[in-house]
Amino acid sequence: DAKTTQPTSMDCAEGRAANLPCNHSTISGNEYVYWYRQIHSQGPQYIIHGLKNNETNEMASLIITEDRKSSTLILPHATLRDTAVYYCIVPVPLQAGTALIFGKGTTLSVSS
Amino acid sequence: KAGVTQTPRYLIKTRGQQVTLSCSPISGHRSVSWYQQTPGQGLQFLFEYFSETQRNKGNFPGRFSGRQFSNSRSEMNVSTLELGDSALYLCASSLQGYQPQHFGDGTRLSIL
Numbered sequence: 001d002a003k004t005t006q007p008t009s010m011d012c013a014e015g016r017a018a019n020l021p022c023n024h025s026t027i028s029g030n031e032y033v034y035w036y037r038q039i040h041s042q043g044p045q046y047i048i049h050g051l052k053n054n055e056t057n058e059m060a061s062l063i064i065t066e067d068r069k070s071s072t073l074i075l076p077h078a079t080l081r082d083t084a085v086y087y088c089i090v091p092v093p094l095q096a097g098t099a100l101i102f103g104k105g106t107t108l109s110v111s112s
Numbered sequence: 113k114a115g116v117t118q119t120p121r122y123l124i125k126t127r128g129q130q131v132t133l134s135c136s137p138i139s140g141h142r143s144v145s146w147y148q149q150t151p152g153q154g155l156q157f158l159f160e161y162f163s164e165t166q167r168n169k170g171n172f173p174g175r176f177s178g179r180q181f182s183n184s185r186s187e188m189n190v191s192t193l194e195l196g197d198s199a200l201y202l203c204a205s206s207l208q209g210y211q212p213q214h215f216g217d218g219t220r221l222s223i224l
Contacts, residue, residue: 032211043202043204044215049211091211094168095168096162096167096168097160097208099168100147100213102155
């Protein structure tokens with residue numbers, strides 16, 4: 001199972017880009033990288049996922065290195081509401097389907 | 113489109129009792145997964161149901177069980193409650209059991 005490593009915490013000024021790194025050096029060729037975030041007292045929120053190409057949606061961009069051993073989640077213009085714990089996850093294959101194994105994630109603090 | 117709905121939001125029980133939690137997935141989603149979140153252990157996978165059958169199971173004792181109905185709604189039951197069962201219980205749904213999973217805001221269970 002591919003493990004992920006993230007910094008414990010990061011700070012970002014409101015309006016600036018937040019770049020959250022993740023290492024997943026043991027990822028295999030067909031495993032996706034997923035990003036979720038959890039705001040206090042709420043359930044985790046799906047942000048974005050990718051395999052090897054860079055991805056962008058209305059919430060964020062995901063940059064995956066060519067060797068796929070690391071990735072970066074980019075929130076282009078962080079707001080106070082982006083303060084949350086961000087999880088980088090490589091789903092674990094099960095007998096059927098997959099399961100999300102959450103680590104400790106990165107606590108992002110956005111300040112004005 | 114309505115999101116994942118979990119009821120009740122809060123629940124207080126005493127040791128030895130049993131409890132049933134409910135989850136209504138996003139319309140059209142057939143896979144429902146359950147997770148337990150505690151400060152010490154983080155988010156842990158309990159089990160997953162698909163088409164009324166438990167397909168995958170995490171490493172939890174048999175006191176934790178669940179079921180899924182024909183309309184994909186799911187219930188989770190915990191019998192003989194222990195103090196350590198105090199946690200946020202999260203439900204997530206997806207189309208087929210692969211990602212992305214979408215989470216509800218959970219049921220916070222407190223055991224006295």
